[in-house]
Amino acid sequence: MSLFSNIDWTDISLATVDTLTMLGGSMALTVVLGLPLGVILFLTGKGQMLESKAAHTALGLLVNILRSVPFVILLIVMIPLTVLLVGTSLGVAGAIPPLVVGAAPFYARLVETALREVDKGVVEASFALGATRRQVVLGALLPEAMPGIIAGATVTAIALVSYTAMAGVVGAGGLGDLAIRFGYQRFQTDVMVVTVVLLLILVQVLQMVGDTVVRKVSHR
């Protein structure tokens, strides 16, 4: 009996592709939704350009509600909405809506925090140099906050890796699904080990890439 007798490498590679697809798709949408949401959260905050207590409180509440629902629950609660959006609640496509809804508010908060770290003097100077609000946000605030925004994206991507594993619960496929169905339910320890190692490598790679990019864009 060989060491990895239960392992079907075709299954593993298919699952890996599934995981990467879920991660890539949900991460892209998370940034598309989370980044503007974070910017609006910041801009409507106290003392900021678009200060609005009502808007800030409402958005903050929405973000907090979505962040406080455990992801496993979100997966199940979201099923009707997911079916409405992508036509199925199964497979890679079915996993992406709950992944985005789970991760975007989290990322938005990280973006908001990164923007708060930007020196107020830089914003004031930009206005003094004749910038419009739009130019201040796009030309000064976002570039200055970029290291924090990218570090936040790294943290979010890694959180998404563990979310994709949980998405296996609703039949999403991917490495997490393999680990649950074969590694756990059929006691195939070797499958469990291989999937976990692959997930570990994925997280490592994400962290390294993220750190490298942050170093590249940070000139402080």
Place this chain on the structure above:
Amino acid sequence: MIRFEAVSKTYAAARGATGHAALREASLEVAQGQVFGVIGASGAGKSTLIRLINGLELPTGGKVIVDGDDVAALDVAGLRALRRRVGMIFQHFNLLSSKTVEQNVAFPLKLAGRGPAEIKARTAELLARVGLSDHAAKYPAQLSGGQKQRVGIARALATAPKVLLCDEATSALDPETTEQILALISDLNRDLGLTIVLITHEMDVVRRVCDRVAVLEGGRVAEQGPVEEVFLHPASDTARRFVGEVEETAETALPAGVLVRLTFKGEATYKPVLGAVARETGVDYSILGGRIHKLRDTPYGQLTLALTGGDVDAAIARFEAADVRVDRLEGRP
């Protein structure tokens, strides 16, 4: 060029509490090509005053007129156009850390929608002007404080403004660098005819570069006038404190005789007037205090004397004939 007409600024406070008045009915006028200093302790309203000029703050009372425009009446586009005519530099430089020196200087030109060729040429010209051509590709974090302020100056000048606002521009710099930055500011005033408003808490900065000065105290203009006038003959307590002239002689042990303060300016500073007058009028003098310095390029001296014996009135007349201003001080025995 810049006129404040009874300008007040009150910051709204939390419910119930009264607002904080940063500026109270301040009036002043800055002529074209002037270097105008505003001095005051922290919290005196300096920052508010300078921010009213480019509309970063708007007045709650009175009018601020800059280059013919009522700042508060401008619409958004008008305000941005004004800000391109009014450059500003800051105590902490406020450069974009994510952009290179060159990109920082180009930033206001980009904001104004200028073409790439023009931006490149203008940026190179500005960097040469402030002596940073070799550092164009560096990031602000790689520069010294003085270099960062030079970038700030080049950036402020990018849109060829008529006015330069200096918000404590040398307060974060060491004395030597301060000297260099002040020299650069003076050069810009002379070469480009730039009108300059600078706020500071250091009288020395005012003494070196300003033509006129306003002294702020609790949001009010306590005193304003030509620098030499305010510096040599301060009328307000705040001005006296900044000039560092505490007239202890009048309050502690009073020597016998008539107390006078002589002010020499320009040529008179180096003439041996004192000895000549003493010999001619038979007046004896004891020196109680004195200082010799420069206001911009004009040398001046100030001596506090006690005059005894001889013809004191003749001596005073003689001093005045030699272009020396004489003030009789209180506290005659």
